[in-house]
Amino acid sequence: MIISKKQAFQDFASAKGLKSTKQRDIILDSFLSCHQHLTTEELYLKLKTDNPNIGFATVYRTLKLFAESGIAREIQFGDGQTRYEHMHAGEHHDHLVCTRCGAIVEFENETIEKLQSEVAAQHGFTIKNHKLELYGYCVKCS
Amino acid sequence: MIISKKQAFQDFASAKGLKSTKQRDIILDSFLSCHQHLTTEELYLKLKTDNPNIGFATVYRTLKLFAESGIAREIQFGDGQTRYEHMHAGEHHDHLVCTRCGAIVEFENETIEKLQSEVAAQHGFTIKNHKLELYGYCVKCS
DNA sequence: TCGTATATTGATAATCATTTTCAAAAAGGC
DNA sequence: GCCTTTTTGAAAATGATTATCAATATACGA
Ligand SMILES: [Zn+2]
Ligand SMILES: [Zn+2]
Ligand SMILES: [Zn+2]
Ligand SMILES: [Zn+2]
Numbered sequence: 001m002i003i004s005k006k007q008a009f010q011d012f013a014s015a016k017g018l019k020s021t022k023q024r025d026i027i028l029d030s031f032l033s034c035h036q037h038l039t040t041e042e043l044y045l046k047l048k049t050d051n052p053n054i055g056f057a058t059v060y061r062t063l064k065l066f067a068e069s070g071i072a073r074e075i076q077f078g079d080g081q082t083r084y085e086h087m088h089a090g091e092h093h094d095h096l097v098c099t100r101c102g103a104i105v106e107f108e109n110e111t112i113e114k115l116q117s118e119v120a121a122q123h124g125f126t127i128k129n130h131k132l133e134l135y136g137y138c139v140k141c142s
Numbered sequence: 143m144i145i146s147k148k149q150a151f152q153d154f155a156s157a158k159g160l161k162s163t164k165q166r167d168i169i170l171d172s173f174l175s176c177h178q179h180l181t182t183e184e185l186y187l188k189l190k191t192d193n194p195n196i197g198f199a200t201v202y203r204t205l206k207l208f209a210e211s212g213i214a215r216e217i218q219f220g221d222g223q224t225r226y227e228h229m230h231a232g233e234h235h236d237h238l239v240c241t242r243c244g245a246i247v248e249f250e251n252e253t254i255e256k257l258q259s260e261v262a263a264q265h266g267f268t269i270k271n272h273k274l275e276l277y278g279y280c281v282k283c284s
Numbered sequence: 285t286c287g288t289a290t291a292t293t294g295a296t297a298a299t300c301a302t303t304t305t306c307a308a309a310a311a312g313g314c
Numbered sequence: 315g316c317c318t319t320t321t322t323g324a325a326a327a328t329g330a331t332t333a334t335c336a337a338t339a340t341a342c343g344a
Binding site for chain 1: 273
């Protein structure tokens with residue numbers, strides 16, 4: 001899984017004429033070994049421990065590249081912070097977000113997806129992507 | 143419809159001990175007479191024509207109040223601008239967004255809403271609100 | 285290996301939307 | 315009118331993100 005992501009990014013990089021750098025390798029390893037839905041700042045702080053020489057801007061730029069390459073997805077839960085999560089080819093999920101403790105649960109619902117397509121078709125829209133987030137309290141916080 | 147919104151905001155204001163000001167009256171009138179999904183800046187610019195004395199910050203603050211009072215809803219379509227739309231009591235809708243021309247279409251789908259509740263229940267979540275946006279191209283832009 | 289053209293980095297400054305600050309003005313009750 | 319509290323508007327502050335740019339690193343062909 002991780003190897004294929006690395007490969008996928010390498011393919012993207014060479015197709016785009018990007019040069020390979022150790023900073024990007026480090027950021028990629030760190031990102032892939034991390035829990036999901038992390039902030040640029042979270043990843044930067046995590047990196048800084050072992051690599052105090054990597055700059056903030058580089059982490060920003062690199063995460064943008066990951067998103068562009070398709071191995072990551074940008075998500076925003078309305079708290080003003082952009083988060084990144086791993087993107088598994090051919091898979092898709094939406095989110096339940098606890099607004100008290102910040103817990104995030106992923107779910108997939110084939111019927112909802114189908115209904116979305118129907119709605120779009122009814123209005124003549126060609127959908128490229130969508131965002132479905134359910135905000136509330138998780139079991140522990142209810 | 144407009145009158146009841148005005149009334150609703152007045153009720154909210156007096157319950158909160160807010161003083162009535164002509165700036166808020168003007169902003170409220172302007173907001174209610176406006177098309178939907180408008181930016182703070184859009185409303186500010188519209189106001190400035192007839193009321194060059196109303197400040198940016200006041201429009202920001204007042205729109206936040208409208209949202210708090212329940213007569214408006216804050217929405218974010220991922221373009222970095224917060225928008226506000228009229229909130230009709232007891233009604234709900236989601237959005238189709240054209241990423242080319244910016245067209246916004248509202249829709250309601252009872253089945254999707256119901257499925258969302260089911261998903262939330264399955265994961266033990268108590269949902270307070272949700273966000274469903276379908277991004278793509280509208281008929282004209284396809 | 286060396287040279288060169290090109291891409292990348294990191295520190296810093298810039299940007300952009302939004303929020304805060306604060307003194308002056310306005311509102312509401314007495 | 316007087317006094318207290320809220321509101322306003324201009325400007326400064328904030329916070330996340332992006333751009334700038336000189337220095338550095340990479341890729342590749344000679
Ligand atoms: Zn929780
Ligand atoms: Zn996720
Ligand atoms: Zn369109
Ligand atoms: Zn709407």
